[in-house]
Amino acid sequence: MSTAVDKLMDENQPGQVSQQAPHPLLKALFDNWEEPKYQVPSQQSKDVTLEFGDEGRSLEEVRFLQTTRPSQFDDEDELVQFKDTLEQFEEVLMPLGGFLKRFNEQLANLSKELESLKTKATALSSNLDRERELEQKYSPMVGDLAIPPEVVREIYNGEVNKSWCEVLNVIEDKRLIYEKYTEEHHMELVAPLKQLLEALNKKALERIKMFVVSKIKKLRVVGTPSQVVQSELLGAKEAFNYLQKQEPSLALELKQAYIYTMRWYYKAYFHRYVSSLAKLHLQLYEKSALIGGVQSYFHTQQTEYTIGKRSSIVTAEDPTVMPAQIAEHNPAKSCVEVGFRSFNLALCDNASVEFLFMSEFFGENVNALLEQILDPTYQLGSAYTKSLITNSYDIFGVLIMIRLSQSLIFELQKRRIPAVEDYLNLQMILLWPRFQQLVDANCENLKRAASKSSAITMISTSAPHPLTIQFTNLIYGFHQLTHKETQTTQEPLSQSIQRLRNDYEQVMTKLSKNTKQAELFLYTNYAHVLSVLTECESSTERDHFQVLVSAFEPS
Secondary structure, three states: OHHHHHHHHHHOOOOOOOOOOOOHHHHHHHHOOOOOOOOOOOHHHOOOOOOOOOOOOOHHHHHHHHHOOHHHHHHHHHHHHHHHHHHHHHHHHHHHHHHHHHHHHHHHHHHHHHHHHHHHHHHHHHHHHHHHHHHHHHHHHHHHHOOOHHHHHHHHHOOOOHHHHHHHHHHHHHHHHHHHHHHOOOHHHHHHHHHHHHHHHHHHHHHHHHHHHHHHHHHOOOOOOHHHHHHHHHOOHHHHHHHHHHOHHHHHHHHHHHHHHHHHHHHHHHHHHHHHHOOOEEOOOOHHHOOOOHHHHOHHHHHHHOOOOOOHHHHOOOOOOOOHHHHHHOOOEEOHHHHHHHHHHHHHHHHHHHHHHHHHHOOOOHHHHHHHHHHHHHHHHHHHHHHHHOOOOOHHHHHHHHHHHHHHHHHHHHHOOHHHHHHHHHHHHHHHHHHHHHHHHHHHHHHHHHOOHHHHHOOOOOOOOHHHHHHHHHHHHHHHOOOOOOOOOOOHHHHHHHHHHHHHHHHHHHHHOOOOOHHHHHHHHHHHHHHHHOOOOOOHHHHHHHHHHHHHOOO
């Protein structure tokens, strides 16, 4: 026991460095420890007396027992307890010692690993610097020459639209870069990449061709709205521009295919539309409805010679046209200008849309292309106009159609579409001669009517003559259809009105000879004409009849 204590005490002697701080229990134990005070028997008391109960013991033991005090046994109990405590501490400290040993070993291994990592980090840093130098040196070249995989996938599998067209710019840029490297004698780098680029270019041209062809075929399906297909084509217009640069002959073939398709498209569409307009129930105006005709003297027929509200169609701001279904099933009667306006307004609207599309998609010679496309449709329009005016004596209808054509020309001038202007000018070439023919017919009929007995019997000084009423309605209608922007002395209408006025005055003068109150008769008729023309804006005819009324006014 003393050996263990001595060992423990020796380990805590001053001057020796401990590797770690003592356990708190050990420290508290040694701080309160009092060394036992043994009293060694003196040499003088070596005489030992054997007493009862000492049998079997040696003299050393007997001497020790006789010389030992009871307090010494208490000290021995404390030592036993201390030994037990030390054994308990040993049980606790032994695993802790093993743990500390393993911990020290792990620290040593970790230190070695850290040294290894430091060495590797230094090597990686050096490699990274070298790679950075290489990247700075070769990165521009790689960026110039490399074709991204997503570009290849988009060219082969992407949908042809605006984003797909942006990929074509990459191909064009690469082409220019490869030419630059070729000039700098980097053939070994560029040669394989140029082959890949050519393959991509061929595939792109093939897909553009198939895209345009598919849209043209779609237009050939009856009922397909052309605006929808044109919108899809405009979404890929850059692709067609790319095709024009790479394969001009192929682009020209596709352009011709589109032109022929739209030529058929508009001809078929407007042919169906004209067939529907032909089913309108037109208000018929026969030869007997001219001034001085048989029907002129019947009050129920006099409304046929008034302009009424028909002139409002010229200034109407409604941009819509009559649908084909309504034209086919409309039971009401319509005047000739209704169908004329619907057809030509639809033609101008479609021509404007087509002009804008081709200007944006093809970009050149648009007027010539548009005229080539719409030429069959123009012929349909001319034939339809002829059918409306032939054998018709509706002079107001003819003049209204002229005014409609002029207003459409004015609108097309703002849109800058001269191709359709030429068509409308041809329309007026058809309409003005027919208008002159109707003016001639009215003048001749007016003269013939003055020689009839019926005209003489209708003479009255208190009421205007029926011929005056018809003439006034006709002149008033002409003025309603004459606006400041169209009013000119060079227009055929001006000469026609003057001619009608002169013939009318001659007829009135001739009829006045059949009455005793000739001046009153002339005054009554001229005053009626003046009262109607007063509603019109300033005109030569109104001033002229004002002079006549003043001349024949009764005193």
